[in-house]
Amino acid sequence: MRRAGLRGRGKPGTTGHSERDRYDELRGAGVSRSEAAAQVGVHVRTAQDWDKGIRKIGNSRLHPDGRTIDYNTGVITVRDSAGEPSLARLEARLHPRFLTLTEREQIADLHRDGASLREIGRRLGRAASTIKREVDSYSVRGAYRPHQAHRTWAAARSRPKASKPATSGPLRDYVAGKLALQWSPEQICHALLIDHPDDEVMRVSTETIYQAIYVQARGGLRREVADALRTGRTRRKPHRSPEQRTSPFTDEMVMISERPAEVADRAVPGHWEGDLIVGTGSASAIVTLVERSTRYVLLGHLPGGHTAEEVRDVLVPLIGSLPQHLRGSLTWDQGCEMAAHKQFTVATDVPVYFCDPHSPWQRGSNENTNGLLRQYFPKGTDLSVHSAEDLELVAHRLNGRPRKTLGWKTPAERLRDLLTVD
Incomplete structure (x- = not known):
């Protein structure tokens, strides 16, 4: 009918x-x-x-530009059964910057009548370079054929293709292997440039890896999502700044505003940022120290509590294990666990500077590191079950990861360079 x-x-x-x-x-x-x-x-x-001119066909939707999207599988089809661009794709209303079939027919008529490229452009409201590119690209033996040009152009338009991580091969194996080591997608992207400098096949963008993990239609790495990223999320989430809750610190403190300028610009190594990550019920904790220049991480074991004396007794040997030229200063928040900061300074000769209240960005490197550590020590878990050897292994892993801020060098490599300088 x-x-x-x-x-x-x-x-x-x-x-x-x-x-x-x-x-x-x-x-x-x-x-x-x-x-x-x-x-x-x-x-x-x-x-x-x-x-929008979309027609529903079963579990699929036919778009005006000829795309048919199956929302169960994510498969996108843009051609008809004969392999040619669909009629809907040929007749689709696109952005005004694209030439329409009617305009191509006008180009053919005017070109056949001997009109110049500039004259054709003026009549169509197009640049002369657009007309020249069109005529040069789609002319056969000197004759411009508008309908053949339109079909060729429609067939050459961007078409969906399989995501790189969804295709079996060395690239997918490389990405999956690095995700298993808790590398971030951005770290993997840049490591490919270093490990395979001359192999253009071994290239994938950070966003492509994220889509392979999170987006069902792109697929490819769904099974690795639980272990791939430190957050363990199954869907993407905007970044939010964590709130830093600290107790008022009543003892005399040296504030961060009095810290030397050489600490702020990270030009001189040996200046550290510190904090605690706390376990269930605040019954256990881990001391985290990050060197501002190299991002090198040191972890201290606090299985039974985190009083000021306990924190002091862990910090003193941690800092004492460093050579003298790497004992510059320590920046901490105003938590009561640093009530013994003067005793720490006397024992190590390392001054302590305190951040302003509710200003975690003043210890940005340490905050970032604490986020990375939560991949290994999730919130709400008992940290006393981890031994000192476990902490040493985690620190070794973090110090062996390439960092964007270090030019994709590892913290361990940067610290080694400092220790070997004559």
Whole structure:
């Protein structure tokens, strides 16, 4: 009936107009989408598809540009069964910067009549370079053929392809292997440039790796999502700055505003940032120290508590294990665990500077490191079950990861360079 140009009778009890026709009439009369959908009796998502010219076919949606998207599998089809661009793709309404079939026909007529490229451009409202590129690209034996040009252009438009991590091969194995070592997608992306400098096949962007993990339609690394990223999330989430809750520190302190300028610009190594990560019920903790210049990490074991004396007794041997030229200063927040800071300074000759209240960004390197450590020591868990050897292994892993801020060198390599300088 439709091929013969006949319209269906519609649902029983209607006036003969389909829901779509009734919806188009309401929209043409200025009725809003939600109101028109309610009057017709369809979901607002269906109305949105109608406004965009999208047709629903089973579990798929046919877009005006010829794309057919299966929302169960994420598969996108853009060609017909004969392998040619679909009619919808050829007749799709695209961005005004693209030439339409009508414009190509005008180009052919004017070019055949001997009009110059500039004249054709003026009549079509296009740049002469656009006309020249079109004629040069799609002319056969000196003759510009508009319909063949349009079909060739439609077939050459960007088409979806399989994600690189979703395709078996050395690239996928490399990415999966580094994710198993808790490398971030950005670290993997840059490591590929170093490990395979001449192999263009071994290239993948950071966003592609994230999509392979999170986006179902891209796929490829879903099984690794639990262990791949330190957050362990199954969906993407915007970054949010963590809130730093600290208790008032009543003892005399030297504030960060009095810290030497050489500490702030990270030019001189040996200046450290410190904090605690706390276990369940604040019954256990781990001391975390980060060197500001190299991002080298030291961890201290506090299985039984984190009083000021206990923290002091862990910090003193940690700092004491360093050579003298790497004992510059220590920056801490105003937590009561540093009440014995003067005793620490006397024992190590390392001054302690305190951040302003609720200003975690003043210890940015340490905050970032604490976030990385939560991959190994999740919040809400008992930290006393981890031994000193476990902490040493975790510190070794963090110090062996390449860092963007270090030019993709590792903290261990940067510290080694400092220790071997004559």
